[in-house]
Amino acid sequence: MTLRAQNVLLTGASGSIGAEVARQLAARGARLALSGRREERLAALARELEAAGGEPPAVLAADLGRRGEARRLADEAIAALGEVHVLINNAGASLQGLTWVVGDRDEAREVLETNLWSPLALVAGLAPHMLERGSGAIVNVGSMARVSPFPHLGHYAASRGGLAVATQAMQLELGPRGVRVVEVALGPVDTPASRENRVLAGADRWLDGRPGLGDAQAAAATIVAAAEGDAQGVVFYPRVLRWPHGFPGLGRRYSRRAARHADLRDTTVRFGGPR
Numbered sequence: 001m002t003l004r005a006q007n008v009l010l011t012g013a014s015g016s017i018g019a020e021v022a023r024q025l026a027a028r029g030a031r032l033a034l035s036g037r038r039e040e041r042l043a044a045l046a047r048e049l050e051a052a053g054g055e056p057p058a059v060l061a062a063d064l065g066r067r068g069e070a071r072r073l074a075d076e077a078i079a080a081l082g083e084v085h086v087l088i089n090n091a092g093a094s095l096q097g098l099t100w101v102v103g104d105r106d107e108a109r110e111v112l113e114t115n116l117w118s119p120l121a122l123v124a125g126l127a128p129h130m131l132e133r134g135s136g137a138i139v140n141v142g143s144m145a146r147v148s149p150f151p152h153l154g155h156y157a158a159s160r161g162g163l164a165v166a167t168q169a170m171q172l173e174l175g176p177r178g179v180r181v182v183e184v185a186l187g188p189v190d191t192p193a194s195r196e197n198r199v200l201a202g203a204d205r206w207l208d209g210r211p212g213l214g215d216a217q218a219a220a221a222t223i224v225a226a227a228e229g230d231a232q233g234v235v236f237y238p239r240v241l242r243w244p245h246g247f248p249g250l251g252r253r254y255s256r257r258a259a260r261h262a263d264l265r266d267t268t269v270r271f272g273g274p275r
């Protein structure tokens with residue numbers, strides 16, 4: 001599939017990786033709807049893409065941490081673009097706190113809403129139209145934290161595990177009917193979001209160990225390739241992560257080693273991003 005003249009709804013477009021994805025999609029001639037909470041960032045990105053010669057993107061602000069916003073966003077994207085050929089679920093939130101301390105606090109529920117329920121709600125809003133046309137692509141951006149969790153990041157890892165399994169189920173449900181569903185499993189990428197985790201004792205071992213920190217442009221290129229090509233299942237950035245995916249025991253061993261340096265008595269709870 002080529003992305004020229006394809007209509008793409010991209011969430012998390014105001015973030016580091018998302019903005020790069022938007023630039024690369026626009027360079028391929030895609031028509032974009034950009035979403036995030038920070039509308040001024042989205043508007044600046046839209047102006048940049050238009051100035052570079054792309055079609056003016058639609059800017060659709062939404063707080064995906066709130067139930068109901070994703071379904072509204074799906075409807076707004078259809079209204080703005082006519083139809084949505086490609087959905088890229090890239091928005092992601094996190095918090096830091098011992099999993100047993102955080103429990104089901106409202107803020108933890110927001111992380112799950114953003115990382116799991118909202119992507120599923122967007123699919124529920126858009127997949128019926130894709131099935132009617134017999135084509136479409138859904139790219140769910142995930143994390144290798146699902147096989148290599150770290151203390152204090154249990155809610156984030158759980159949200160990514162949930163999305164990964166739901167993505168597998170949707171591959172079985174939608175793939176045979178012409179809608180491609182792909183997970184992009186990212187390793188640590190050097191962005192403000194991953195830097196936030198550096199306040200955690202031992203997180204440097206987890207982030208900086210093999211395969212090392214990736215960069216936002218290359219991560220974005222993997223996401224765009226997953227949307228554009230005929231990738232199935234899971235694609236990885238960097239590619240070497242296909243090994244701990246295939247042999248999750250490797251990922252868990254990596255986690256256990258890094259976790260020895262974590263502070264298991266620190267009961268601080270921190271919330272990331274521009275809350």
Ligand SMILES: NC(=O)c1ccc[n+]([C@@H]2O[C@H](COP(=O)([O-])OP(=O)(O)OC[C@H]3O[C@@H](n4cnc5c(N)ncnc54)[C@H](OP(=O)(O)O)[C@@H]3O)[C@@H](O)[C@H]2O)c1
Nearest residue numbers: 012014015016017036037038064065091092189191193194
């Ligand atoms: N960086 C890494 O090491 C890494 C590794 C694995 C996976 N990932 C995943 O890759 C994706 C992009 O990460 P990044 O490093 O580019 O992070 P980032 O710069 O923090 O971007 C996160 C994006 O998600 C959006 N978002 C967060 N909470 C939201 C909410 N409640 N409603 C709507 N949008 C929300 C943010 O938009 P607003 O703030 O404007 O709302 C922002 O555009 C995320 O899903 C992340 O989990 C990242």
